[in-house]
Amino acid sequence: MVRAIEWVDAGADSHIRLIDQTLLPASETFLEISSVEQLIEAIQSLAVRGAPALGAAGGYGVALALLEGARHEWTETELDTAIDAVALARPTAVNLAWGARRVAAVRAEGFDRVLAEAHAIATEDERANRELSRLGADWLLERVGHRPLRAVTHCNTGALATTAWGTAYGILHELHDRGMLELVYVDETRPLLQGTRLTSWELHHDGIPHLVEVDGAAASTILRGLVDFAVIGADRITADGDTANKVGSVALALACARRGIPFVVAAPYSTIDVATATGDLIEIEERGDHEVLNFGGLPVATPGVRAFNPAFDVTPHDLISAIVTERGVVEPAATEQPLFAPDVAVADH
Template sequence: MIPTLEWTDQGVRFLDQTKLPLEETYVLATSYQDVATVIRDMIVRGAPAIGVSAAMGMALGIQNSPSTTVAALSKDVDEMAKVLAATRPTAVNLFWAIERIRVLYYQLVDKQPANLSEAEKIERIREEVRAEALRMYDEDIEACKTMGRFGAELLPKEGTVLTHCNAGALATCGYGTALGVIRAAVEAGHKINVLADETRPYLQGARLTAWELLHDGIQTSVLCDNMSGALMRKGRIQAVIVGSDRIAANGDVANKIGTYSVSVLAKEHGIPFYVAAPWSTVDMATKHGDDIPIEERSAYEVTHSNGKQMTPDGCGIENPAFDVTPAKYVTAIITERGVLYPPYDESMRAMEAAVKAEANGVPA
C-alpha cells in the first residue's frame, strides 16, 4: 500500500502530498510541532489520516518531552493537544484522535503504581501511548478494508463511477474510504472506470486520485469540475462516491468544496450518491450541517497555479475548503460498522447505541 505516514525511530515519516504526482518525497516530523505543520500545510490530508497523524504527534510529543515529573508532563500534553487541534477545524477525526490519546494518557497517569519513580511512570506512559497511536493506525486500515467490502456491493457490476477530491489510500493510513470501496469492487470483479474531478483549487483529484488509482492499475480519467453534469446527462456516470471530513447527526455531510454541487446534479439525474467514511467521522454532537465549521484557506491557492499568478491584483477571493451536502441528497453512508440509509437521524442513533453497547461489553 502507499505509505501515507509511518512511525519510525527518528520520528513520523510522511509522504509529501504537495509534491505529487511529479515527486515522491517524504518529510520527517521529529516533534509534535512538526506534525502540526505537516497537517496545516496539507503535506498529509484526508480526515482519517489527519486523525492518526495527530495521535502520532501526541505520542511523539510525549516521547520527546523533557519533563521529569508526571505533573509537568500533563501540562505538556494539554499544550500538545491545543496546538494540534488548531491546525484544521473541519475534520472531526482530528479532535476525536487527540481526545482518544489525551483520555488514555490521564487514565494511565491514574493507574501508575505509587512505588514507581517519576521516570519509571513516564516511561511506562510513553510506551502505552505510542502503542495506542500505532493501534489506531492499524485500526484505520482495517476499517477502510471493511467499509470497502460493504460498499462494493452498492457499486455497479460494470460502469463508470465519479469521485470528488481524494478519499483514497493517501487520505487514510492505507486502502482508502471512497477509493477503498472502488478498490474492493474491482477486487471482487466489477468492471469499473473512474472519473476523478480535478477538485479545484488544490487539485486533489487530478494530482492524487488519478496518481494512486493508476498506481493500482484502475482505469481513471480526470475531468474538470464543471464537466460532470454534462456527462451525467449523457448517461456516462452510474454512481458517485465521495469521502467526508465530518458527518452531522442528521446525515448532512461536509466534504471538499464542490461536493454539494455534484450531489445536486446526481439527484437531478437519478444517480446514486454514496459517502464512505469511518464511524469516527460521524459527529453526533453536531446536529446538522449548518453547525459544521468550514475552514477558510489561503487566497494564494486560488490566485496562483504552480507558482504562476492567475488572477488580477486587487480582486476578492473566496476559498472555503469544504461545503455541506444535505442528507436528502445522500443515498447511503458506508461505514466500517455497516451501511446507513435514510432517515439518517434514526439509523445513526441506532448505530451510536450499538457502538456504546459494544464499548460497555454488551453483544451487538
C-alpha cells in the first residue's frame, strides 16, 4: 500500500517523506522534507493533500519545527510562528490545524513525546479508515441491496489522501473485497484531475474495475440509472452535517437526490468541526487562475481572461444520505440539528 506521508527517523537529520502527488501517475517521486518552509510549500502545491493526510502532516510538522528550531536556536515565539504557519497553510480542511494543535499541545513534554503523538495520529487514521469502510459498506448493502453495486466518486480519497487505506475509497475497496462492487465511475475532478491522476491510479493498482468520466458527465450518469450510489470524502463537516469537499461534489448530491439514491460522505471523526455551526461559515479556499486557464503547461484561454477557481464546495446536510465515520453512521437528512454536539466532540479536536 502506498504511503502518502511518512516520518523518516534519522536522528538530527530526521524528516518527512512525501510522495509528490503533483507528478502522479507519470512519475512516482518522493520529496524529503526537512524544513517547515518546505512542508508548507508541499501542502500548498498539493504535493500532499487529502484531509486525513493533512492531519498527519500537521502533526509531523510540529516535530519538524522542533528539530529545525533546535538547529537554528529559535525562540519560543519563533517556534509558535512556525507551528501556526503549518496549521494555517490551507484554510478549508480542518484536519491540518487539528493535527498541528493536537501535537503542539504536548511539546512541553519533549521531542520524543511530540513524535509519539504525531505517530499516533497516523496510526489512528488507518484504524479509523478501515472501521468506517466496514460500517459504510454494511450501511450501503442494507439499503441498496446485497448485490454487486455500481458507484460514482469524486476527487481522491484513497491511501494517497490519508495515512493508509482511504475513506470514501476505503468503502469502495471494502465492497470490492467482499465481491460486492461491480464498477466505479471516477470523476476526472477538474482542474487538477485528482480523479484521473490519483483515484484511477489507485483503483488500477488495486484491480478494481472503473471508468474515468469528465466532471460534466457525472449528473447524467446518476440520472440515467447507471450507478447505485455516490460516495465522497470531506475536508470539513460542520455541526449540522454540512460538508465541504472538492468542488463539484454538490452536483453529485443534487443528482442523487433527484434520482433517489444514496449520497454518502465518508471521513474520520477528526474532520468534524463542531465549532462551525453550518456550511455557510466555512472559508472556501480560492486558488490561482493558472490551474484553470492552463492544461499540460499550455494556455487554453484567451490572454488576459481571469478564472474563478474555488477549491471546494459545500453540500447541505439535507442532501446527504449518510455521514460515515469510525464511530458510526448518521443520516443527516433525517436527524434533528445540531447533528454533532460540542460536548461530545471537543475532546477529540
